[in-house]
Amino acid sequence: xxxxxxxxxxxxxxSARARLSLLGLSIGAAFGHSMMWCAERIASxxxxxxxxxxxDDTEMAVSxxxxxxxxx
Numbered sequence: 001x002x003x004x005x006x007x008x009x010x011x012x013x014x015s016a017r018a019r020l021s022l023l024g025l026s027i028g029a030a031f032g033h034s035m036m037w038c039a040e041r042i043a044s045x046x047x048x049x050x051x052x053x054x055x056d057d058t059e060m061a062v063s064x065x066x067x068x069x070x071x072x
Contacts, residue, residue: 011072018065022058029055 030052041048 015065015069018068022061022065025061026054026058027052029058 031048033055034048034052038048
């Protein structure tokens with residue numbers, strides 16, 4: 001699958017790609033965190049209840065992207 005957000009050398013395109021990555025990271029981290037220690041829920045293939053919180057790894061990634069965007 002190709003990401004069609006622009007050329008790699010375009011700062012706006014790089015930022016868009018980083019934000020798409022953050023979206024996937026935050027959803028995956030929140031889902032994984034909410035399923036942690038819930039073998040019964042995993043076995044029954046039930047979705048965890050809301051809200052899904054994001055992890056400290058996601059928080060770190062968000063701050064890194066924000067810093068890179070701020071400083072080019």
